[in-house]
Amino acid sequence: MSIVTNGRLLYAAHPTTFQLPGVHTKYVEVKIDLETVALDGGVLIRTLALSSDPVVRIRMRDPKIDHFFPALILGRPIDNWGVGVVVRSEKPGFQPGDFVYGFISFENYSVYPGPPEAQHQFQFLQKIAKHPSIPASVYVHDLGMTGETAYAGWHAYAKEKAKTSKTFFVNSAAGPVGTFLIEYVRHIHPHIKIIASAGSAEKLEILKEAGADVVFNYKTTNTGKVLAEHGPVDIFWDHVGGTVLDDTLLNMAQFGIIIRVGTVTGYNEEDTGIKNIKHVVFKSLTMHGLVIGIGEAMQTAAVPFLEEATKLVLDGTIKTREWRFEGLQQAGQALADVHFGQQIGKPIIIVAED
Numbered sequence: 001m002s003i004v005t006n007g008r009l010l011y012a013a014h015p016t017t018f019q020l021p022g023v024h025t026k027y028v029e030v031k032i033d034l035e036t037v038a039l040d041g042g043v044l045i046r047t048l049a050l051s052s053d054p055v056v057r058i059r060m061r062d063p064k065i066d067h068f069f070p071a072l073i074l075g076r077p078i079d080n081w082g083v084g085v086v087v088r089s090e091k092p093g094f095q096p097g098d099f100v101y102g103f104i105s106f107e108n109y110s111v112y113p114g115p116p117e118a119q120h121q122f123q124f125l126q127k128i129a130k131h132p133s134i135p136a137s138v139y140v141h142d143l144g145m146t147g148e149t150a151y152a153g154w155h156a157y158a159k160e161k162a163k164t165s166k167t168f169f170v171n172s173a174a175g176p177v178g179t180f181l182i183e184y185v186r187h188i189h190p191h192i193k194i195i196a197s198a199g200s201a202e203k204l205e206i207l208k209e210a211g212a213d214v215v216f217n218y219k220t221t222n223t224g225k226v227l228a229e230h231g232p233v234d235i236f237w238d239h240v241g242g243t244v245l246d247d248t249l250l251n252m253a254q255f256g257i258i259i260r261v262g263t264v265t266g267y268n269e270e271d272t273g274i275k276n277i278k279h280v281v282f283k284s285l286t287m288h289g290l291v292i293g294i295g296e297a298m299q300t301a302a303v304p305f306l307e308e309a310t311k312l313v314l315d316g317t318i319k320t321r322e323w324r325f326e327g328l329q330q331a332g333q334a335l336a337d338v339h340f341g342q343q344i345g346k347p348i349i350i351v352a353e354d
């Protein structure tokens with residue numbers, strides 16, 4: 001029987017502050033005929049695992065509001081980074097059984113690239129030679145989007161500076177980007193003092209396990225005070241913006257580098273503004289912003305990523321940590337929960353077994 005139930009998570013309404021499952025996202029079921037569904041030159045994918053990321057919130061907006069990250073379309077399934085297996089293909093180079101990574105629709109089965117109105121600049125599908133002893137879900141984070149962000153960002157903007165640096169600070173670091181980065185920096189630059197912050201005692205344990213030298217809870221300990229004692233900071237990897245960025249600007253070393261990777265304080269509420277920006281001038285600082293896969297520097301730096309990171313995952317240098325949601329019924333909750341900072345490890349939606 002080729003007609004099966006296809007669960008999907010639809011984008012249902014634009015949130016103004018925090019999103020609510022069942023209001024801004026809705027789980028529905030439809031039927032799909034796996035043998036006859038039109039592919040229009042594309043592929044039919046069976047989804048295995050999908051990523052839940054804070055940045056999806058930026059896509060939950062009126063499409064008239066301009067942003068480099070394309071708006072989600074009301075009434076259509078959400079899409080984000082994920083992995084799956086090809087079921088049928090009309091696309092040259094793709095065969096049934098191929099393991100694929102890319103922007104995948106929040107459905108059990110989906111046709112890639114889908115209808116023209118749902119296609120955007122981030123949509124890509126990459127065939128990956130999956131290692132038999134690494135679970136599929138790991139290709140969504142440590143061997144996918146979050147790992148590549150840390151790896152390529154470091155190689156593009158910090159690696160040269162790191163050779164002469166003493167101190168590296170990363171904030172809200174217990175998530176998948178932060179822990180990959182700490183483990184990787186510990187591995188390739190053993191001389192650097194790593195200072196890392198997070199928002200709970202449980203997260204601090206993860207930072208220590210990953211290899212940070214100085215850890216602190218920024219909610220109970222003043223960031224500026226810790227950095228004044230253990231800094232100045234040569235390289236700052238910023239996941240948050242807001243007051244922590246302000247406090248760190250005061251404690252940067254001369255010729256320091258700030259790499260702005262996330263801006264999570266501004267996702268659900270207004271940005272507070274930066275008071276200490278003058279220190280960029282006084283200390284001759286360089287500030288880079290980055291987005292995975294955008295621009296030559298990030299693309300070139302990512303080339304060796306999968307091969308090198310696979311070895312590091314296999315030998316345990318990079319440890320995988322997952323915060324799992326089982327099934328697409330849980331996907332709305334998974335997208336909402338990442339905005340409360342409770343997650344330990346990569347928030348991931350397991351849609352089907354490998």
Ligand SMILES: NC(=O)c1ccc[n+]([C@@H]2O[C@H](COP(=O)([O-])OP(=O)(O)OC[C@H]3O[C@@H](n4cnc5c(N)ncnc54)[C@H](OP(=O)(O)O)[C@@H]3O)[C@@H](O)[C@H]2O)c1
Binds near residue numbers: 173176199200261265
């Ligand atoms: N530029 C890129 O291409 C790119 C790619 C991937 C990820 N990112 C960004 O990099 C950062 C880390 O990514 P990740 O996947 O590893 O995320 P994550 O750490 O799992 O989640 C974000 C963390 O931010 C902290 N946080 C601080 N202020 C917050 C607030 N107001 N609301 C909610 N959380 C807050 C929380 O940790 P604490 O409780 O410890 O503060 C939370 O766990 C995120 O900002 C993400 O958007 C950027």
